Amino acid sequence: MNIPRNSMPRVVIIGGGFGGVSLAKQLSEQEVQVVLLDKHNYHTFQPLLYQVSTGGLEPDSIAYPIRKILKDYPNFFFRLAEVKKINIEAKQVSTNIGDLRYDHLVIATGSTTNFFGNKEMEQNSMQMKTIPQSLNLRSLILENFEEALLTDDLNERNALMNFVIVGAGPTGVELAGALAEIKKGILPKDYPDLDIRQMQINLVQGSDRVLPAMSEKASKKAEDYLEGLGVNVWKCLRVQNYDGKTAKTNTDVTFDTATLVWAAGVKGNTIKGIDAADVITRGNRIKVNRYNEVEGLENVYAIGDIACMQDDEYPNGHPMMAQPAIQQGRLLGKNLLRKIKGKEKKPFKYKNKGSMATIGRNKAVVDLERIKFQGVFAWFVWMFVHLFFLIGFRNRVVVFVNWVYNYIRFDREARLIIRPFKKKKSRVITTTQ
Amino acid sequence: MNIPRNSMPRVVIIGGGFGGVSLAKQLSEQEVQVVLLDKHNYHTFQPLLYQVSTGGLEPDSIAYPIRKILKDYPNFFFRLAEVKKINIEAKQVSTNIGDLRYDHLVIATGSTTNFFGNKEMEQNSMQMKTIPQSLNLRSLILENFEEALLTDDLNERNALMNFVIVGAGPTGVELAGALAEIKKGILPKDYPDLDIRQMQINLVQGSDRVLPAMSEKASKKAEDYLEGLGVNVWKCLRVQNYDGKTAKTNTDVTFDTATLVWAAGVKGNTIKGIDAADVITRGNRIKVNRYNEVEGLENVYAIGDIACMQDDEYPNGHPMMAQPAIQQGRLLGKNLLRKIKGKEKKPFKYKNKGSMATIGRNKAVVDLERIKFQGVFAWFVWMFVHLFFLIGFRNRVVVFVNWVYNYIRFDREARLIIRPFKKKKSRVITTTQ
Structure with missing residues (x-):
């Protein structure tokens, strides 16, 4: 991948969800090069997806171009790419558009639907x-x-x-x-x-x-x-x-x-190369310490849904929602800068801002x-x-x-079948009316 | 197709574009049954499609559910269907969801891109x-x-x-x-x-x-x-x-x-069964008289882009744009009602309201x-x-x-690749940077 190398340390972030974007914002005015990889060119506001499904909102209004979120920051690079594999030893990420070296790697790949093997x-x-x-x-x-x-x-x-x-x-x-x-x-x-x-x-x-x-x-x-x-x-x-x-x-x-x-149910969206049994815990999530570091790996971090940070209050990790991802992204950004400057990093403490749901x-x-x-x-x-x-x-x-x-x-106008989902089948109808 | 038959004459309209929708509106408070067929469940405002292509507008805001346009009218039926063939003798339309008899048939299928056979x-x-x-x-x-x-x-x-x-x-x-x-x-x-x-x-x-x-x-x-x-x-x-x-x-x-x-270039979007050389004229359009009647066929009409009505002022038919379609739809609605009531029908006269284009x-x-x-x-x-x-x-x-x-x-936020168009190909990249 032709991203220019300079003297700044390179942080590669995989995933432009709540965690990845918060982290990128935190880092992007600093003396680090940030490369964000995502298979979509937009950030999705997932909490409103159900309104897209039910014709209440246009898809375009709950998505936002990732390039635009970070357009004013120097040293920021976005690449539309699907990550295939991580090579820890070579400090390298393999994608469908080529390989990329990292100094620090942040896995923010979120979660996928969990069918529990069915x-x-x-x-x-x-x-x-x-x-x-x-x-x-x-x-x-x-x-x-x-x-x-x-x-x-x-x-x-x-x-x-x-x-x-x-x-x-x-x-x-x-x-x-x-x-x-x-x-x-x-x-x-x-x-x-x-x-x-x-x-x-x-x-x-x-x-x-x-x-x-x-x-x-x-x-x-x-x-x-x-x-x-x-x-x-x-x-x-x-x-x-x-x-x-x-x-x-x-x-x-x-x-x-x-x-x-x-x-x-959802489960962590793991990547090849970082799916060894000793780092993966329940829910297919990557075990991290209080600094979002993947234990046993150097300069590899995980944040958001994919990260499982266990503590006394959250023995099974934090809830797989936007808030922990945003908070972890921000803190990891600060901690990375502290680390680069040789300062002491701070442990993560989740501030539960509450939760809500609407029922019509x-x-x-x-x-x-x-x-x-x-x-x-x-x-x-x-x-x-x-x-x-x-x-x-x-x-x-x-x-x-x-x-x-x-x-x-009392209306929802986006009830449009723009791309049909079902294959059209011809009906056998005997009577003509 | 299970549409109830009653004593009212049935007008089947093929196509929910400007012509078809104008006609349906004109007819729908009258003593006729209207069945509108379209392969999409929405009407498209075609003049703004280029803004969708360039990320200036969401697709959902230039489309409108056809059912909603006509929801308040009794005797109106919409079916999401692709018309395969018209059988003039049997007065019947064949579609992917079954057959349907008509008393009056209006072809408002519009136009498609014309590649002139290449x-x-x-x-x-x-x-x-x-x-x-x-x-x-x-x-x-x-x-x-x-x-x-x-x-x-x-x-x-x-x-x-x-x-x-x-x-x-x-x-x-x-x-x-x-x-x-x-x-x-x-x-x-x-x-x-x-x-x-x-x-x-x-x-x-x-x-x-x-x-x-x-x-x-x-x-x-x-x-x-x-x-x-x-x-x-x-x-x-x-x-x-x-x-x-x-x-x-x-x-x-x-x-x-x-x-x-x-x-x-565009050409008329003809249908099997009504594509004989004697009714098709230049641009693949269906020749109609001043009443939008397809000559030689009984109770079959064509309006809008698909219809070619030649007169002294428009020897090649009217321009293939929204206005002729809307005007023909409205007049045909009135003429059909006149015909059913035994009154005299009126010939079409295109009122050119002008044209415009924006260049940024x-x-x-x-x-x-x-x-x-x-x-x-x-x-x-x-x-x-x-x-x-x-x-x-x-x-x-x-x-x-x-x-x-x-x-x-100076911005267009809908620059989202929601459904990628190109097949992703893996690039062979030799150097890792």
């Missing part, structure tokens, strides 16, 4: 970790209704209008809430010739409450909201397989569905350190926090316009 | 008639610059940064202007390690002036604007072949380019019937006319926000 489930389920995946889900939801219009087979129609979301973390809960709003506000108008009451939204959770990482009160209230919106909440139920037609569970319950969204219009649950609240105010807090953390002034304005419009008009 | 050119050129095509072009432009960064081969780098636009109608001129703005305002910041001055924008026109359908003054001024922006304007030059690497012309001039956009910031040319003007005021007129004709309040606000943002910040 290939059949993986092949047939929808995921919602990237923008293309979310757009595929958007297309599929709309294609299902178009197809439901065409069939006279009641079972087929029901399956097309049956949505199963596995996993009631924030992603699953927010998606279920958004689908319920579409069912109420949009589908009856768009499909007057379909009986939309037949549409089912099933949210399936393995444990005994939704939003298990939040407070009991938030879980209880979220469940009330979901049921009020007509979502079927299934607790203590685990989906064990899905062949594209029927989802089987650990009980007698089965779901005949054309759409299963898997939001029941006027409804959200917010857990802060000192206070937990739910309802309309929580919903406004949810919106403004998300607008605040979104990158880019234009993105904020466009998202705000969309939200105001959706709020006033 | 398959090699077709395979290697980019088009800009649909949203997916425009997004492909957006991805390709950005991928080219990412790739230009990687190569040490000067010829390859120049080809990646050389853009050839064939055809200097409004599409070609507006695309060239937008690319020139990107070259000036965005690329030097995004790619500080590339010499963006090497980027070439070539606009190639077969006739002796750009915008040949507009006034001489507009052509002259547009050419001045383009040259002021650094676009190479080639007149009286015809690209005759492009193998994906080199574009050959009718002279010694050749272009080594990785991107050739073909905007040099603060620059446009406008030809109205009585007055022709160019410059800043023309540019404002261009913007407000486009905002006015765009469908949907939310779309207008979002487009307006984007334009204000782009204007103030």
Whole structure:
């Protein structure tokens, strides 16, 4: 890769998510050369992907060009590349566009959906970790209704209008809430010739409450909201397989569905060369110490979802969310500069800023350190926090316009099938009407 | 196709472009059943596609769900379908989702890019008639610059940064202007390690002036604007072949380019069953009389780009643009109702509302019937006319926000490679830097 070498130490960051971008920003006005590698040329604001899937927001307004985030910084290089392998001994990264030497390597590759080894489930389920995946889900939801219009087979129609979301973390809960709003506000108008009451939204959770990482009160209230919106909440139920037609569970319950969204787990997105058993811990994450250093490796760090930093408070590592990634990225930036200057580095301490989830219009649950609240105010807090953390002034304005419009008009206009997801099949129809 | 039959006559419209939608609106509060078929579930505002290709607008804000346009009308049915064939004798349309009988059939299938039979050119050129095509072009432009960064081969780098636009109608001129703005305002910041001055924008026109359908003054001024922006304007030059690497012309001039956009012609998008030589005229369009009736066929009509209505003023048919389509759709709606009620139908008379094109910031040319003007005021007129004709309040606000943002910040944020267009190839790079 033709990046000029100079006297400054080179920090190679793999991944332009919350962690990688925070770190790059922290480093980029300093005496280090920063090379950021990502397979996309944009940073994705993942917490709003479910709104892309449900036509509430354009994909372009929750993405932001990585080059633009860091355009004003000297010594910063971005390369659109897929990393294939890390060679620790040669201090070298191999990618689809060539090799690159590093002085310091930061792995910020995030996480991918975890199907726990079930290939059949993986092949047939929808995921919602990237923008293309979310757009595929958007297309599929709309294609299902178009197809439901065409069939006279009641079972087929029901399956097309049956949505199963596995996993009631924030992603699953927010998606279920958004689908319920579409069912109420949009589908009856768009499909007057379909009986939309037949549409089912099933949210399936393995444990005994939704939003298990939040407070009991938030879980209880979220469940009330979901049921009020007509979502079927299934607790203590685990989906064990899905062949594209029927989802089987650990009980007698089965779901005949054309759409299963898997939001029941993520795992670290490891890279070849750094996947030896001694550095990988549960959830496929890379074990790091309090300085985000990968133990046993020199000048190799991991931050964000991929990093598992265990301490007394978080014996299984920090939650795989934006905040730990951002905080680790910032601290690692400072620590790298301290290290280069021969100063003493500081250990990471996660400051839990709380968590929140929205369940449709006027409804959200917010857990802060000192206070937990739910309802309309929580919903406004949810919106403004998300607008605040979104990158880019234009993105904020466009998202705000969309939200105001959706709020006033009960509408979501991005219900467009721009790239169809299903292969079109010719229907054999005997009667001409 | 399971659409209920009732006592009302059924009008089947093929195509949800400007013509089809205008007609459907005209008919939908009347005593007729309207079935609109389209292979997309949205209407595309084609005049702004070039802004999607150049990252100025999100695709979602120039598209609008067809179901939504007509949701308040009873007796209206939309089906997402690809029409395969028309059977005139059986009064039946065959589609990928089944067959459908019609009482009145309106062909509003618009136009596709015309490569005049050159398959090699077709395979290697980019088009800009649909949203997916425009997004492909957006991805390709950005991928080219990412790739230009990687190569040490000067010829390859120049080809990646050389853009050839064939055809200097409004599409070609507006695309060239937008690319020139990107070259000036965005690329030097995004790619500080590339010499963006090497980027070439070539606009190639077969006739002796750009915008040949507009006034001489507009052509002259547009050419001045383009040259002021650094676009190479080639007149009286015809690209005759492009193998994906080199574009050959009718002279010694050749272009080594990785991107050739073909905007040099469109042709009617005909359907099997209605493509007999006696109804098809030049440009692959369907010959119609002054009532948009396909001559010799009963209750079959064609409107918009696909229809060729010849009269003294327009011996080759009306221009293939939005306005004739909208006007024909409206009149045909009225005439169909007149016909059903046994009243006398009225002949079509095209009211030319003028034409316009923009060539980057603060620059446009406008030809109205009585007055022709160019410059800043023309540019404002261009913007407000486009905002006015765009469908949907939310779309207008979002487009307006984007334009204000782009204007103030000299920026286009939708420079995202969401679906890569090129297959990623591994580069063989011998040196590690």
